[in-house]
Amino acid sequence: MKKKRYAIVLDTRRCIDCKACTVACKAENDVPLGDDKFRNWVSEEPLRGRYPNLGQSFAPSQCNQCENPPCNSVCPTSATGITAGGIVTVNPDKCIGCKYCMLACPYDARYFNEETGVIDKCTFCIQRIAVGRIPACVETCPTKVRTFGDLNDPNSEVSLLLAKNRYRVLKPELGTKPFLFYLI
Amino acid sequence: MSRLIDKKLSRRRFLGTSTCALATATVGSQARVLKALAESGEVTTSKVAGSKDVFTACGMCVNKCGVIARVRDGRIHKLDPNPDYIKSRGMLCARGNAGVKVVYDPDRLKYPLIRAGKRGEGKWRRASWDEALDLVAKKMNAIAEKYTRAGVMFASTEGTFQEHFFLQMAECFGSPNTVRHPTLCLSSNIQGFSATYGTFPTPDVLNSDYIIMAGANRSEALITPDSIDQLKGDGGRRKLVYIDPRFTKTAAKADEWLPIKPGTDMAFVLAMIHVIVAEGLYAKDFVETLTVGFDKLVPHIKPYTPEWAEKECEIPARDIRRIAREFAKAAPKAVFYPGRRSSFADDDVQLRRAMAILNAVIGNWDTEGGLVPNSKIKLQKHDYLAPWYDDVPERIDKGSAVFLSEKDGSWTAMRDRILAGKPYPVKGMMIYKQNVVMSVPNRAKTLKMMDQMDFICTIDITMSDTAWYSDVVLPEATYLERQDPLESLSGILPVVAFRQPCIEAMFESKPNLWIMQNLAKRLGSEIAETFDFTMDDLIHHQVSKNPKILKDLKSNGVHYMKVLPTYGLTRGKRLRTKTGKIEIYSANYAKKGLDPLPVYTKHAEVPAGKFRLLVGRNAYFTHWTTANNAYLHELMPENTLWLNTTSAKKLGLIDGQKVKVKSPVGEGTLKLEVTDKIRPDCVYMAHGFGVLSKGQSLIYGVGACDAALIEEKLEPISGNVAMHQTFVEVSPA
Known part of the structure; x- marks a missing residue:
């Protein structure tokens, strides 16, 4: 079987900022309480225009599972690694909590978990993928903003979405090669 | 730290504040899974051994979505949506996911x-x-x-x-x-629609091409499946017109947002009917065969021109006219959404009657994309x-x-x-x-x-x-x-x-x-x-x-019983109204001394120097029940008073300062949020704060309570309360 390369495609036009993804992720991944502890998030983009001509977008995001992750190269203990499927993970036995990776990540996708003493981040719910399920944020979303799948499979939903639509990635100029794709 | 509620700040900037690793005895299970991953190079499934998955129904709000509870070692670890649960399209919202914190809430009542x-x-x-x-x-x-x-x-x-x-x-x-x-809540809505159709129907949001939602904030006041179905996201034919004095998250998703003057929705609706009748855009066969009282509606609706309505509701006549034409053109796959909570003003039953009649004249009854009578499994x-x-x-x-x-x-x-x-x-x-x-x-x-x-x-x-x-x-x-x-x-x-x-x-x-x-x-x-x-x-x-x-x-x-809707089951049958037809004119109302056709009445204007207090929902809370939920609390740890930028400037108030809100029946103190997302004559605060009970430990002493401020007015037909007729003063605290 061909090697998998996991990705998430987001259609933010569908996002209503209900934060189901954020709470689902916290519960699924035992992310500690605290409003600075999270693996995914939804930002309210600044309000456009002046009353009464207004517009607003919402921007859900998480770790980009970069092909070239800056967090990986700065890790002094090789705790950060890339596993099968291209998912960037932190090995809690090797992590010393130095937070260099937090500084290096251009997407602000990592946080320090004080309960475990190590850095934590989105893994596309690797524990769910292992048993054939999709990430919690993808599954729970009321309006189905996110689609998860294998980009190495040309018939997967994510591949088809990217083939049919225009899209962008975040901060492409940094050369990180992100695997979160935003439909335009 | 960057926070969930303000992700504009970077977490990285604040590294200095918490560099010390405070490892505790409790090891998060995710860390354990990753440990296993690191050892074997693959995730083992043994972590889920001894667990059980239980089908159940969410209890966090009115929708009762299907849930699969993942129980590990006797503890509910995660609540997942049941993909087969068609009513909620297989989703679970933030509140549904936060249900675990209801069970394991230190503030729970434990003993009598x-x-x-x-x-x-x-x-x-x-x-x-x-x-x-x-x-x-x-x-x-x-x-x-x-x-x-x-x-x-x-x-x-x-x-x-x-x-x-x-x-x-x-x-x-x-x-x-x-x-x-x-x-x-909704007694006036049920009364108004039932008086017209003999039942309170459900709008077929999924299949509708043109939806007008007035004060029904479906991106935040979640109702399944409507909140999901309101978005097509495919750039299709769907148009959503949203009417609300606040720029809510539904407004952000709508094709048009019309910040109507509160209490004047009926003027907007009557003017739409006026245009549709005057321009002959109504469903003629339908009106003739399935309704009663259209002949009385024609002269009744005559004075309610868009120009008249503009003066009342502050929505331009040309927009009312255009929307009425678009709405009639999309018929019957067009719906003026009935909404749910309708405790707006003290003539709300007549507003809902007007909405019901507007739907009736375009003939969207019991048809795809229109108003469909509910089915129920016995x-x-x-x-x-x-x-x-x-x-x-x-x-x-x-x-x-x-x-x-x-x-x-x-x-x-x-x-x-x-x-x-x-x-x-x-x-x-x-x-x-x-x-x-x-x-x-x-x-x-x-x-x-x-x-x-x-x-x-x-x-x-x-x-x-x-x-x-x-x-x-x-x-x-x-x-x-x-x-x-x-x-x-x-x-x-x-x-x-x-x-x-x-x-x-x-x-x-x-x-x-x-x-x-x-x-x-x-x-x-x-x-x-x-x-x-x-x-x-x-x-x-x-x-x-x-x-x-x-x-x-x-x-x-x-x-x-079915996964696809069935339409037209009531065709050829008597409806549960007195005449068996859709009652545009209600003889029953006339008999009881009520207006048989909705008559517009003016409500009190906002007095100078005061603001109209609005009630509304957000997607994180169900009324009062969830503000103290640990997961949801961090999404909104306090409520704020929304005040329009121009109005705040006039009062010399600035964003973030504490203000006192005073009504004829009570007062409260909370933080000010200066925003363009609300009409200059209104203020709004989220419900669920300003509690009196010290048993709500996360929110005790935080924010203000809207119920302490609202001066109750009675809607005399349904007995519903009117919640948008309270005027408040705002001053620095």
């Missing part, structure tokens, strides 16, 4: 409590169930003896699936004075023979509204009569999970009513403000710890929901059936006999005519 200090002082002593229930029965009997059985009122929440037992208790105890939430009812008592008077609020529901009553009318002691005294309150102190407008009045009670007993899962002011507080098991009766949920695609216990009930909490059964035993054999069944007996009785229901529930967590 008996008040040890003054009411509201917060001094309690732990009691056994025997002692607590003995006391409740004694007090109920004493009140019944001194006054009548009507002297005990029963206030109930809805949708826990166990409220039926509470209402059964009220009936068997012999009190006519039950009161529920509709007159704080379950067998639990029948019981309630004891008969002589000398019990009629409901205390009888006659307070033209169409008063016998079971729901009218909350504020009832409260006024209890306070007046007329026509008779009500001196006892039995409360099942309704937080009357937080929910009924004019909190001071509710507290005054409670002050004059001889006895108050509240059943809840947490120390609500109402429990805080009670004499006995009984802890119910949460929805994730109970087997509930099956519940048939109506809709275009009806389902039967299934709630089974995921874990054993914690502490000494008990399901409401157990509480009612054990109270009934103390009230006498006649009442106890009506409760002589087990939950198993009841469920088997419910499905006795269709055992497949239970089979489906056990294998899929949901039962449904």
Whole structure:
């Protein structure tokens, strides 16, 4: 079987900022309480225009599972690694909590978990993928903003979405090669 | 730290503040999984061994979505959506996911409590169930003896699936004075649409090409499946016009946002009808064959021109005209969305009548993309023979509204009569999970009513403000710890929901059936006999005519008959109105001295220097029940007062400062949020804060309570309360 390369495609036009993804992720991944502890998030983009001509977008995001992750190269203990499927993970036995990776990540996708003493981040719910399920944020979303799948499979939903639509990635100029794709 | 509520700041900038690794004894299970991953290079599935997945139904709000509870080592770890649950399109919102924190909430009620200090002082002593229930029965009997059985009122929440037992208790105890939430919510909406169609239909949002939502904030006040279906996201033909004095998240998703002047929606609707009738855009065959009273509508609607409406509702006449034409063009796959909570103004029934008539003239009844009558899956009812008592008077609020529901009553009318002691005294309150102190407008009045009670007993899962002011507080098991009766949920695609216990009930909490059964035993054999069944007996009785229901529930967590809507089932049949047709003109209303066609009335203008207080929802909270939930609290740790940028400038107020809000009935202090997202003549605050109970530890002392400020007005046809007719002053705190 061909090697998998996991990705998430987001259609933010569908996002209503209900934060189901954020709470689902916290519960699924035992992310500690605290409003600075999270693996995914939804930002309210600044309000456009002046009353009464207004517009607003919402921007859900998480770790980009970069092909070239800056967090990986700065890790002094090789705790950060890339596993099968291209998912960037932190090995809690090797992590010393130095937070260099937090500084290096251009997407602000990592946080320090004080309960475990190590850095934590989105893994596309690797524990769910292992048993054939999709990430919690993808599954729970009321309006189905996110689609998860294998980009190495040309018939997967994510591949088809990217083939049919225009899209962008975040901060492409940094050369990180992100695997979160935003439909335009 | 960058925060969830303000992700603009980077977490990285604040590294210095918490560099010390505070490893604790508790190891997050995710770390364990990753440890396994690191060891083997692959994730093992052994982590899920010994776990069980339980089908159940969410209990966090009115929608009751399908849930699969993932239980690990006897602990509910995660609540996932049931993909087969068609009503919610297989999703679970933030609140649904936060359900785990309801069970494992340190603020949960754990044991029966008996008040040890003054009411509201917060001094309690732990009691056994025997002692607590003995006391409740004694007090109920004493009140019944001194006054009548009507002297005990029963206030109930809805949708826990166990409220039926509470209402059964009220009936068997012999009190006519039950009161529920509709007159704080949608009773005027149900009345207005039912008077027209004989039923309260569901809009077929999924298949509609043109939707107008007025004050129905579906991106935040989530209703399944509408909140999901409102978005197509494919750039298709769907158009959503959204009317609201606030720029909500629904406004952000809509094609058009019209910041209407509150209280004038009827002008907008009547003007739309005017255009559709005057320009001959109505569904002529439909109107002729399926409605009555169109001939009377034509002259009635004549003066309601878009130009007239513009002066009332502040939406340009050209926009009203254009929207009316677009709406009629999209018909019948167009719908003026009925909405849910309709406690807006004190003529709300007539507004809903106008909305119903607008839908009728374009002929969208019982057709794809229009207004569809609900289907429901039949379950067998639990029948019981309630004891008969002589000398019990009629409901205390009888006659307070033209169409008063016998079971729901009218909350504020009832409260006024209890306070007046007329026509008779009500001196006892039995409360099942309704937080009357937080929910009924004019909190001071509710507290005054409670002050004059001889006895108050509240059943809840947490120390609500109402429990805080009670004499006995009984802890119910949460929805994730109970087997509930099956519940048939109506809709275009009806389902039967299934709630089974995921874990054993914690502490000494008990399901409401157990509480009612054990109270009934103390009230006498006649009442106890009506409760002589087990939950198993009841469920088997419910499905006795269709055992497949239970089979489906056990294998899929949901039962449904169809996955695609069926339209037109009412065609050729009489509707449940007097004439059997859609009643544009209501002879029934005329007979009762009400306007048979909706007549526009002007409401009071906002006085100079004041603002209209608006009530609204957000996607993180269900009324008062979730602001203290640990997961949801961090999404919105306090409420703010929205004030328009221009208005704030005039008052010299700045974003983030504390302000005092004062109404004729109360006041509150909270943080100011200066924003363009609201009309300059309105202010808004989220519900759920400004609590009185110290048993809500995350939010006690935070924010302000809207119920303390709202001056209640009564909608006289349905008995609904009007919540948008309070004017407040805003000043620096």
